[in-house]
Amino acid sequence: MFCDDCAMTVRGREVLGSFTVRRVRVEEWRSLRELRLEALRDPIAHLAYLERIEVALERPDSYWQELTRMAASGTSVGQFVAVNEHGDLSGTVTARVTAPGEPDYIGETSPHLRAAVVGVYVRPGHRGGGVLQAVLSETEAWLRVVGVQQVRLHVNEHNVRAQGAYRKCGYVDTGVRVEMVDGVNHEMVRDLRTAHGEVRVVEEATS
Numbered sequence: 001m002f003c004d005d006c007a008m009t010v011r012g013r014e015v016l017g018s019f020t021v022r023r024v025r026v027e028e029w030r031s032l033r034e035l036r037l038e039a040l041r042d043p044i045a046h047l048a049y050l051e052r053i054e055v056a057l058e059r060p061d062s063y064w065q066e067l068t069r070m071a072a073s074g075t076s077v078g079q080f081v082a083v084n085e086h087g088d089l090s091g092t093v094t095a096r097v098t099a100p101g102e103p104d105y106i107g108e109t110s111p112h113l114r115a116a117v118v119g120v121y122v123r124p125g126h127r128g129g130g131v132l133q134a135v136l137s138e139t140e141a142w143l144r145v146v147g148v149q150q151v152r153l154h155v156n157e158h159n160v161r162a163q164g165a166y167r168k169c170g171y172v173d174t175g176v177r178v179e180m181v182d183g184v185n186h187e188m189v190r191d192l193r194t195a196h197g198e199v200r201v202v203e204e205a206t207s
């Protein structure tokens with residue numbers, strides 16, 4: 001069982017209340033479609049997603065059902081969500097796992113099993129409250145179970161809020177720049193062997 005049933009409840013900053021983080025469920029495809037369409041309408045969607053709203057709106061229900069089915073089970077794709085106290089989805093992260101030698105979402109191959117974080121979105125009313133940290137942390141816990149040792153992502157050079165958010169979550173800019181359809185993207189990585197979901201504070205030993 002890969003975290004399908006392992007949910008955690010997190011207390012966000014006081015204005016946001018508590019929310020539960022878990023893997024998506026097959027029957028949630030309509031909610032996930034709505035969340036995705038909302039993300040694609042975000043004022044900075046052109047800096048955040050390769051898909052365009054016009055394309056997404058044309059997709060049939062069967063597309064969203066299949067996407068959700070794949071994200072809800074198995075070890076290739078895992079999508080995680082934060083669910084607030086009203087039962088609404090407040091944020092999401094998707095991880096795509098690539099086998100050794102298999103081209104990943106930007107066509108690169110690696111001799112190692114690795115993963116990319118994509119489709120990151122936190123609804124405006126829930127930003128700044130720890131939703132991203134919580135959902136990323138749960139996603140990374142799943143990736144560790146799957147056997148992934150390093151996760152990476154690409155963030156547009158002009159998407160400074162996302163860059164700041166990822167840095168807070170322990171992602172490090174490798175200095176690699178990738179030209180994509182939305183412009184230049186920064187590669188950021190997190191080593192899951194040394195990271196354990198929280199910021200490690202190293203204290204000086206006292207005698």
Ligand SMILES: CC(C)(COP(=O)(O)OP(=O)(O)OC[C@H]1O[C@@H](n2cnc3c(N)ncnc32)[C@H](O)[C@@H]1OP(=O)(O)O)[C@@H](O)C(=O)NCCC(=O)NCCS
Pocket residue numbers: 042044047048049120121122123126127128129130131132154155156159160161162163164165168
């Ligand atoms: C990106 C996103 C998921 C981040 O989640 P969030 O809850 O907004 O992130 P946070 O507020 O916790 O962290 C943002 C950090 O970036 C920094 N930041 C925010 N706005 C900034 C700005 N305009 N310039 C520079 N830094 C900024 C801050 O340091 C902040 O950290 P702080 O809490 O220490 O002040 C969310 O804003 C979102 O969904 N954006 C739209 C879609 C998107 O960009 N997705 C990512 C695609 S790669």
